[in-house]
Amino acid sequence: KRLRRLVASRDGGGDDVLPAPPLAALSAGGMDSLAYPDRIGLRRKGDDARFVLSGGKGAVLASEDSLAAQRMIVALDLDGDQREARIRLAARLDEADLRALHGDRIGQQALCEWSRREGRVVARLQERLGALVLSDRPWPDAPAEAMAAAALEGLRLDGLPWTPAAARLRARIALVPDLGSVADADLLSDDDWLLPWLGRVRTLADLRGLDLVEPLKARIGWAGQQRLDQEAPGQFTTPLGRRVPIDYGGADPSIELRLQELFGVTRHPAVGGRPLRITLLSPGGKPVQVTMDLPGFWASSYADVRKDMRGRYPRHPWPEDPTAADPTVRAKPRGT
Known part of the structure; x- marks a missing residue:
């Protein structure tokens, strides 16, 4: 009866929600997913039958279980372990049923971030249901502003690249009052001066090859450069x-x-x-x-x-x- 009420409530949803399929057409997993929407599991990569659940928790299925190789399941019974629960009973879930029943909860997310593991800017377009990433594809036309912001995160992790010329310029600026702090922490906390120079940065090699001379000059402006040449000439x-x-x-x-x-x-x-x-x-x-x-x-x-x-x-x-x-x-x- 509970499942029937859930299906009925979805069938009576707003105009922008696709109607759920008839109850008789649902698989057992589809019906179970309505009862346990936070226990929809997506298999992680790797040989072990480890799943991430839509509610955000992790769970593992015994390797000998007949569902161990399935891409999607519904975890019906868990042992309660908070770190990674063991699944004691599960049902197979078809992606078609998932999309038909939970389409209103599936969102699109554009990600542009620095990958420390890959040493580069990563731009992806994802479909997500809670904690589940249903699809993940490259985002080839990510905006330059988003790419620059991601590269800035890479700089914060790796540190600013000080060439001899840039280091000399920084030392000069530090001697002139009111031109702003040039300590690494202060420079990296100030987004405005760096972002315009990071739009084409993609990799760790690009970051380490960045010449900070022109960005530093732009940061202090024309008037600041005039003062610098007078008080601390190069x-x-x-x-x-x-x-x-x-x-x-x-x-x-x-x-x-x-x-x-x-x-x-x-x-x-x-x-x-x-x-x-x-x-x-x-x-x-x-x-x-x-x-x-x-x-x-x-x-x-x-x-x-x-x-x-x-x-x-x-x-x-x-x-x-x-x-x-x-x-x-x-x-x-x-x-x-």
């Missing part, structure tokens, strides 16, 4: 017009260049009001002195460096008074 221009990258990764901004390229400089170079830490190199590119007081170096240690370097690099200029000499990176012609 390069130092030598007296010869050559641009040398400034490293902001240490306690002080620093550069490396050949000693002769600073001949004639009588004031110590600074950026944003901070003196540069200068590593002076020999003509062979080896460090010979580190200084934050170039005039003091010319007046003191230079004489010892000159004495040592003249013998090693005789074709390069080593004037007695470097403050009065012209900067150069050239060697003397042979025979002079």
Whole structure:
């Protein structure tokens, strides 16, 4: 009688619900599914007869049971185990009956998410009945916004990819007040600056190859970039017009260049009001002195460096008074 009442109530449903088939046409499983709508079971992948039930619980059927290989069942009697119940009695359920009787409960779901196991963005279209995934197919035309949001989740799991250039830019931004925090946690919690750059990211390799230089520039805007160039410039221009990258990764901004390229400089170079830490190199590119007081170096240690370097690099200029000499990176012609 209960089954008859359930069928009758479905037959009398709204216009948007397909009428249930006549009671006589229902399989035993179909009738059972009306009595136990939360115990409709869909077999999991694998050799074992494990099922996920529409109510969300897991259940297992003995491998020797005649229904162990069925795609769908109705679990009529369970042992009550909360983790994975053992099915003591079940009925076979045809998918046609399931759709005819429970079609109003079957929903469409579009999923776009980061798969940690696959290391990529996964976009799928699914049919679901409660916890059951009845069908699962690719979503080839998923919106770029959804793909970007999924890729962002991948970044949060894997971490931001800091190339040397991006790391230098981040260190510069950190020195300028009011340009925003560039700590990883703060950058990853702020969706707006990253999402426009993630629309074409699909795989872990794509994430790790992401160049953050342009996104960081866009994040601080044009006005912020102007302040950055004034207060923490990315390069130092030598007296010869050559641009040398400034490293902001240490306690002080620093550069490396050949000693002769600073001949004639009588004031110590600074950026944003901070003196540069200068590593002076020999003509062979080896460090010979580190200084934050170039005039003091010319007046003191230079004489010892000159004495040592003249013998090693005789074709390069080593004037007695470097403050009065012209900067150069050239060697003397042979025979002079």
